[in-house]
Amino acid sequence: MDKSASFINRVLNLRSGELVRGLPLFGYYFLVITFYMMARVARDAIFLDSFNREQLPYADMSVAVVAAFILAPYIRAGYKVSLRNLQMGSLLFFTMNLGAFWWGFHFHKWAWLAAAFYVWVGVCGILMVGQVWTLANFVWTTREAKRLFAILGSCGIVGGIAGGFLAKWIAERAGTDATLLFMSAFLSFSAVLIWIICKQEQMGRSATGPPEARETPRNLMESFRIVRQSPHLLAIAALILLSSVVTSVAGWQLKAIAKDTLVQKDMIAAYLGAVAGYTGIVSLIAQLLITSKLLRRFGIGVALLVLPLSLTAGSLTVLLWGTLWAAAILRGSDGVFRYSIDTSAVQLLYLPVPANIKVQVKSFIDTVIWKLGDGLAAVTLLIFATKLHLTPQRISLVSLVLLAVWFTAALTARRQYVATLKANIQHVRIQPQQVLVPVLDQFTTKVVAEKLNSPDPNEVIYALTLFEMGQQLHAHSAIRKLLEHPSPHVRKKAVSILSAAEDLSVKHQIVAMIRDNDLDVRTEALRYLSRHDDMDPLNYIDRLGDFADFSIRSATISFL
Structure with a gap:
């Protein structure tokens, strides 16, 4: 069992106990x-x-409007109510909502309830996904997050x-309405997991009391002001805005064509579930094999x-054929690349953003923007689909015009990223211990x-530390x-960095460094060899003798 855990930790680049605590x-x-x-x-x-x-x-427009009214009070509540109680309370409240929705759909079939449920899902999704990442930032240190966030993201995929596949299976066998009962069970169990997480981590005031004050913007208007004053953040916001508009339009095309083709509710649900499931599989493969x-x-x-290139190809496919499979390709291309390559690239765009404002402005862009x-996509569809038919x-055709603007925004975002990154590295504004990409x-x-290449050793050390910002360290x-x-x-x-990156090409040089004039260098070389060469550190310790006590313990533990 211990050997299996050690093997898993080495494959996933985790420290002892992190996998169990992260489960x-x-x-x-x-x-x-x-x-x-x-x-x-x-x-x-x-x-x-x-x-x-x-x-x-x-x-869709109603979702955007209701979300605008709910987000601000919810953010303020986060500063006054304990994180644990806020998250558990909201999940239990949503669970009761689902019971009420199921009762209404099953016994009354009110049309207005279908519209209310649509808006409820949109708002609920914004809050709940954000809650997970908020909790993760509280319970994990930055170094733990670098190792664990990649696994957390894969769990999401x-x-x-x-x-997707569960929704398809339930719709085919018990009807679409029955999915609400399964969903309520998932939320109830999620509330239990939150209690376990907070209990396990013994977070004290960070989880059971109000979060401590931070030097961050505390309201939406301040976040908006910061974004407006930064060309780099404006470029990111424009990119996210266009991405939301185009992908929302693509989602409408699939739903509209599915409605015309399949007609019946359970058939539509089963088909949309299958598209989501297969898209997720391809997205996971892309994340594991292509993104890095x-x-x-x-x-x-x-x-x-x-x-945007994949969505351009998908839009052309729908324009030429207009069939259900063409719409599925368009929507699938969004799901495959948005949650793998595009997400990782957008996360990199935030790298030069100062740590004291990053969380708040990222939350503002990822939710409000x-x-x-979504609201602008709804207006676009009202004009071209509802009014112009x-x-x-x-x-x-509309999507292709928007995609042309998206390409321009992507190039602008890259240019702003380059300029901001160079300036912030030059002036030592990036704090690697607070950065996660x-x-x-x-x-x-x-x-x-x-x-x-700097002649100043301090600048070289700073540059080496910057290499440690990536979750997947590469020599x-x-x-x-x-x-x-x-x-x-x-x-x-x-x-140390070559060891963390598992670079074995320098093993012969590290062996020579066992006799380095500096004790700390010899100690680090010993730890490298004990980890990557299956070498008993006691052999070198007996031969050379002059090692720091902590290095003997560290290397021996690593070897065992």
């Missing part, structure tokens, strides 16, 4: 995304059973897969263009590597050259 939060996010995917499938099928496709934009390699080789500029985009097939892209790595050739740097502090840091 409740992994389960929480998995259940939340499973719930949300099932809720989206159910709400679309139920709404289309009571209304026609031209009325969908009104529902798996939850989307499970939610693409960012490292081609950089953030290319990564930001992948999603995203929902604003463009078919779902012809709506692709999935992987450093090609350009970021190049900018940081240039700093390694750079410039780091290997630092093994012969005159400064022992630089040599020690270089060995």
Whole structure:
């Protein structure tokens, strides 16, 4: 059992005990995304059973309006109510809501209830997904988050897969309305997991009392002001806004064509669930096999263009054929690349943002700006679909125009990222211990590597620390050259990073560094070899003798 745990920790690059402590939060996010995917499938099928496709934009606009009124009080409540009580209370409240919705659909079939459920799912999804990441930021340190966030994100993708296929299975066997009962069970169990997480972590005031004051903007207007004053943040906001508009329009096209083709509620739900499930599988594969390699080789500029390029191809497919399978390809291309390559690229865009405002402005952009985009998509559809009576097939022409603007926004965001990153590294404004990104892209790595050529050892140490910002650490050739740097502090840091990156190409150099003149360098070399060479550290300790006490313990534990 211990060997299995050790193997899993090494494969996932985790420290002892982190996987066990992370399991409740992994389960929480998995259940939340499973719930949300099932809720989206159910709400679309139920709404289309009571209304026609031209009325969908009104529902989407209502979601944006209601969310605008709810988000501000919810954010203020986060500063006054304990995090645990806020999250558990909201989940139990939503569970009771689902029971009421199921009762109304099952016994009365009120049309207005279908519209209310549509809006409820939209608002609920915003709050619940954000709650998971908020809790994760409280219970994990920055270093733990670097190792665990990638697993947490993968649990979300798996939850989307499970939610899609489960919604399909329930709709085919028990009817769409029955999905609400399963969803309520997921939310109830999620509330239990929150209690376990808070109890397990013994978070004290950070979970059971109001969060301590931070130097961050505390309301939406202040967040808006900060975004407006920063060209870099404005570029990110424009990118997110356009992404929301185009993907919302693509979602409407699939639902509209499904309504015309399948007609019956349970058939629509089963089909939308299947599309979501298979899209999730491909997205997970892309996340595991493509995302990191693409960012490292081609950089953030290319990564930001992948999603709009795929949506352009999908829109052209719908424009040419206008069939259900064409709409599924369009929607699938959104799901596959948005939750893998595009998400990682957008996360990188926040890297140069100062740590004291990052959480708040990111929350503002990811919620308010995203929902604003949903509202603008609804207005766009009201004009072109409802008033001008463009078919779902012809709506692709509108999408293609928006995509052209999206390409421009992506190029602008890349340019602003480059300028901001260089300036902040030059003035030492980025604090690596407070930064978390999935992987450093090609350009970021190049900018940081240039700093390694500085004659000042302190600047070199700072640059080396910047390499540790990525969840997936990757050794750079410039780091290997630092093994012969005159400064022992630089040599020690270089060995540490190469060890964390599991770079075995320098093993012969590390062996030679066991006899380095500096004790700390020898200690770090010993720890490297005990981890990657299956070498008994006691052999070297007996031979050379001069090692710090903590290095003997650390290397021995690593070896065992």
